[in-house]
Amino acid sequence: MHYKRIKEKIYQWIFTILAFASLFFLVGIMIVLFREGTPIFKEVGFSKFIFGTKWYPTHEPAEFGILPLILGSAWVTAGAVLVCVPLGVGSALYLNEIATFRQRQCLKPLIELLASIPSVVYGFFGLVVVTPFLQNLFNLPTGMTALNASLILGLMATPTVCSISEDALSYVPRSFREASFAVGANRWQTLTRVVIPAAGSGISTAIILGMSRAIGETMTVLMVAGGAGVIPKTFLEPVRPMTAAIAAEMGEAPMGGSHYQALFAIALVLFLATFIFNIIAEIISRRYRIKLGLSG
Amino acid sequence: MKKLAILILVGAVSISLAVSDCFAEKIVVVGSTTVLPIAQKTAEVFMDENPGVDISVRGGGSSVGITALIDGNCDIADSSRSIKDSEIEKAAANGRDPVAHIVAMDGIAVVVNKLNPTAKLTKKQIRDIYMGRITDWSQLGQKPGKIVVVSRDTSSGTFEAFGELIMNKEKVMPGALMQASNQGVAQIVAQTPGAIGYVGLGFMSESIKPLEIDGVMPSSETVLSGKYPVSRPLFMYSNGKPQGAVKNYLDFVKSNRGQELVDIQGYVGLK
Numbered sequence: 001m002h003y004k005r006i007k008e009k010i011y012q013w014i015f016t017i018l019a020f021a022s023l024f025f026l027v028g029i030m031i032v033l034f035r036e037g038t039p040i041f042k043e044v045g046f047s048k049f050i051f052g053t054k055w056y057p058t059h060e061p062a063e064f065g066i067l068p069l070i071l072g073s074a075w076v077t078a079g080a081v082l083v084c085v086p087l088g089v090g091s092a093l094y095l096n097e098i099a100t101f102r103q104r105q106c107l108k109p110l111i112e113l114l115a116s117i118p119s120v121v122y123g124f125f126g127l128v129v130v131t132p133f134l135q136n137l138f139n140l141p142t143g144m145t146a147l148n149a150s151l152i153l154g155l156m157a158t159p160t161v162c163s164i165s166e167d168a169l170s171y172v173p174r175s176f177r178e179a180s181f182a183v184g185a186n187r188w189q190t191l192t193r194v195v196i197p198a199a200g201s202g203i204s205t206a207i208i209l210g211m212s213r214a215i216g217e218t219m220t221v222l223m224v225a226g227g228a229g230v231i232p233k234t235f236l237e238p239v240r241p242m243t244a245a246i247a248a249e250m251g252e253a254p255m256g257g258s259h260y261q262a263l264f265a266i267a268l269v270l271f272l273a274t275f276i277f278n279i280i281a282e283i284i285s286r287r288y289r290i291k292l293g294l295s296g
Numbered sequence: 297m298k299k300l301a302i303l304i305l306v307g308a309v310s311i312s313l314a315v316s317d318c319f320a321e322k323i324v325v326v327g328s329t330t331v332l333p334i335a336q337k338t339a340e341v342f343m344d345e346n347p348g349v350d351i352s353v354r355g356g357g358s359s360v361g362i363t364a365l366i367d368g369n370c371d372i373a374d375s376s377r378s379i380k381d382s383e384i385e386k387a388a389a390n391g392r393d394p395v396a397h398i399v400a401m402d403g404i405a406v407v408v409n410k411l412n413p414t415a416k417l418t419k420k421q422i423r424d425i426y427m428g429r430i431t432d433w434s435q436l437g438q439k440p441g442k443i444v445v446v447s448r449d450t451s452s453g454t455f456e457a458f459g460e461l462i463m464n465k466e467k468v469m470p471g472a473l474m475q476a477s478n479q480g481v482a483q484i485v486a487q488t489p490g491a492i493g494y495v496g497l498g499f500m501s502e503s504i505k506p507l508e509i510d511g512v513m514p515s516s517e518t519v520l521s522g523k524y525p526v527s528r529p530l531f532m533y534s535n536g537k538p539q540g541a542v543k544n545y546l547d548f549v550k551s552n553r554g555q556e557l558v559d560i561q562g563y564v565g566l567k
């Protein structure tokens with residue numbers, strides 16, 4: 001008896017430690033980001049760093065303005081949302097409302113398979129197929145543009161958006177639908193006025209998580225976005241998102257130098273952005289559970 | 297299943313321990329990605345002939361290599377630029393003494409798409425293109441079309457050399473497509489009719505077209521004779537006068553056989 005209880009205690013401790021390990025790593029990463037990234041604000045000044053429009057990290061004298069990089073990330077993320085929302089939510093609706101059991105069994109794993117393709121493969125596809133295609137289609141000087149990155153990122157975020165939206169739709173209680181049909185609403189009315197609003201916060205969560213997937217994606221944008229550090233005016237211009245700048249430059253930035261610190265500061269900005277996205281998603285999904293009377 | 301996994305793990309660990317144990321001397325080479333192919337190839341051949349020496353070669357960039365040498369984390373630093381004064385001071389403060397060895401010459405070819413009829417440009421024209429003063433091929437007497445400027449990332453040694461040899465330290469315009477590798481540049485230039493880019497001679501291929509600069513075509517001969525204006529020496533730095541295995545390896549790189557390997561990798565050997 002006694003032995004059993006000790007064993008139980010040991011297991012309990014092991015799992016407690018494992019559960020807190022991710023918290024430990026999160027805090028560790030945050031500490032490193034702050035410690036390595038914040039010194040640059042002393043050197044350049046916070047607003048000059050965030051709102052500066054020139055990124056010349058290795059020039060003498062160096063200029064560290066990351067506004068073009070922030071806007072680059074913002075553009076491709078916004079573009080990705082325009083792609084992944086119709087695709088992801090649309091397929092979730094189809095899966096949940098229209099698809100037969102067979103179609104569902106076959107489609108859902110296929111859509112989820114999109115998520116398991118390595119990002120470098122997406123990048124390669126973008127580089128070799130989408131780039132020349134866009135170049136010819138719009139008669140552009142180069143096909144490596146924000147649009148190209150948006151299309152690919154949107155495709156990559158689709159499985160996230162689809163499977164979370166689909167979950168949200170399936171959580172809508174049967175009684176909601178039955179009540180709607182009972183008062184004489186047809187299928188379309190039930191879908192647009194009852195089911196989607198009821199699952200709305202779940203779908204919003206899905207979209208926000210899709211966005212945080214898109215903004216953090218690195219390899220693909222490094223390969224297809226073009227990498228020009230200019231403030232983009234249209235989707236048909238090359239951009240240099242934050243992740244691409246970090247990935248391309250970190251390897252050769254001397255450790256501890258201003259350039260190195262500036263890259264860490266960019267990582268910090270990126271981290272805060274995804275952190276905020278995730279918190280918003282969490283808040284919305286919590287509200288949604290309460291609204292539907294599900295256990296919070 | 298679990299037992300099998302443990303067995304494999306134990307096996308792998310003991311094999312790797314055994315392998316690393318039986319090598320007496322270890323040389324760590326870190327630095328420029330431009331010098332990397334030379335270091336890899338020569339290390340490979342050298343190790344075949346000297347089984348008692350283990351050379352591990354890593355990239356990372358010239359600055360990374362020199363920093364590692366200063367901090368005592370490597371035996372040889374590959375670099376595509378000469379060491380900076382600030383780095384010499386840091387090294388002295390750490391009690392390290394970097395000694396330069398020129399191991400090859402590298403030319404940077406300015407390249408355009410194969411469909412582009414342009415055959416020659418002057419250094420000044422190229423500088424104006426990269427500064428954004430010339431933006432259309434019609435300004436250079438060609439068919440109108442926007443010039444797509446492709447550059448290497450600001451932290452690469454090739455960018456640094458290009459900045460010194462062509463740009464006179466002027467800034468490359470922000471609208472340039474910054475690529476993380478020589479292959480990336482070659483790829484874009486190959487598939488973009490209006491593009492101009494630059495790559496190390498070692499990365500020239502059939503799909504892109506090199507330009508004459510100030511009337512000189514990039515080639516082994518023109519780089520070695522110093523006629524081609526965009527060429528640079530490539531270095532390996534050792535700490536102090538090289539000794540033992542490090543000396544043997546560097547001597548091998550500089551020997552006729554080593555320099556043949558340099559040529560095979562697409563750079564310009566010194567002999």
